[in-house]
Amino acid sequence: MKNISVIKCGGSTISELSEAFFKSVLLMQQEGKHPIIVHGGGPDINQWLAKHQVESEFVDGLRKTTAEVLETVEMVLCGKVNKQVVTQLQQAGGNVVGLSGCDGRLLQVEAVNQAKLGYVGEVRAVNGELLIALMEMGIIPVIAPIGMNEAGDHYNVNADSAAAAVARELGAEQLVFVTDVDGILKDGECLEQVTAEEIEAYIADGTIYGGMLPKVRAALSTLTDTLQSVMIMNGKATTITENGTVKGTTIVKSANIKLSVT
Ligand SMILES: Nc1ncnc2c1ncn2[C@@H]1O[C@H](COP(=O)(O)OP(=O)(O)O)[C@@H](O)[C@H]1O
Ligand SMILES: CC(=O)N[C@@H](CCC(=O)OP(=O)(O)O)C(=O)O
Secondary structure, three states, X not given: OOOEEEEEEOOOOHHHOOHHHXXXXXXXXXXXXXXXXXXXXXXXXXXXXXXXXXXXXXXXOEEOEOHHHXXXXXXXXXXXXXXXXXXXXXXXXXXXXXXXXXXXXXXXXXXXOHHHHEOEEEEEEEOHHHHHHHHHOOOXXXXXXXXXXXXXXXXXXXXXXXXXHHHHHHOOOEEEEEEOOOOOEEOOEEOOEXXXXXXXXXXXXXOOOOOHHHHHHHHHHHOXXXXXXXXXXXXXXXXXXXXXXXXXEEEEOOOOOOOOOO
């Protein structure tokens, strides 16, 4: 299937996404694109863990996920946040189905490092056929980043890397990270375009840190001939359609890749 757009909505911005934003996702569909939403929910998970007096602990941007933490992560992502996004997109007029990575073995994972991180998984395979079948019916899949291994154990997956895995599997033509900043900021300014080489330098000098790290790593892992650029944009924008008005950072492999606004 052609014209697939994977849109990752960060937990940092989900509660601020407007009706206009969701309508712009539907507009993409009307224009012949096939949108898929992958969402996060980090801040909500932190809040719910705090309610249970469990402290959030991160190693290299990934949440240390004990069996107890996993229970909360799964309830928040697959229950609260997934259904919130499904509802908003439906209310905007969409035909939507919410899924976790366990449904239909959508996100098949392996532990990243069980001893160090507990139930944190990385995606090894994606059930692309399921997503294509849904999209062929005009349905927009909304995916919560919980995966499953062969034994049926559930794992917590970073939502940026889950979105990248879906984009890679489907050969998506567009991948957008929607977050709480305008894009990659340097000295307070939003960078319009960055290359893989510049990203490495910005990681090394500390310009890119924290929650931006999994985003840029995920972005770089998807750049191919089909997907030549990945965008990071602010959830406060009311549109994600590329009519030239969206402010954000575009990540490309090298500087000689021309930005195309299609
Ligand atoms: N160079 C950078 N430019 C912009 N944001 C950055 C940068 N480096 C780190 N960040 C942080 O990354 C955050 C976005 O990541 P994160 O909080 O994980 O959001 P999300 O929930 O959308 O995935 C920003 O709010 C900011 O604090
Ligand atoms: C392993 C891991 O860290 N998983 C993330 C999953 C949610 C997520 O990625 O949410 P954001 O997109 O809002 O950051 C977590 O537990 O916070």
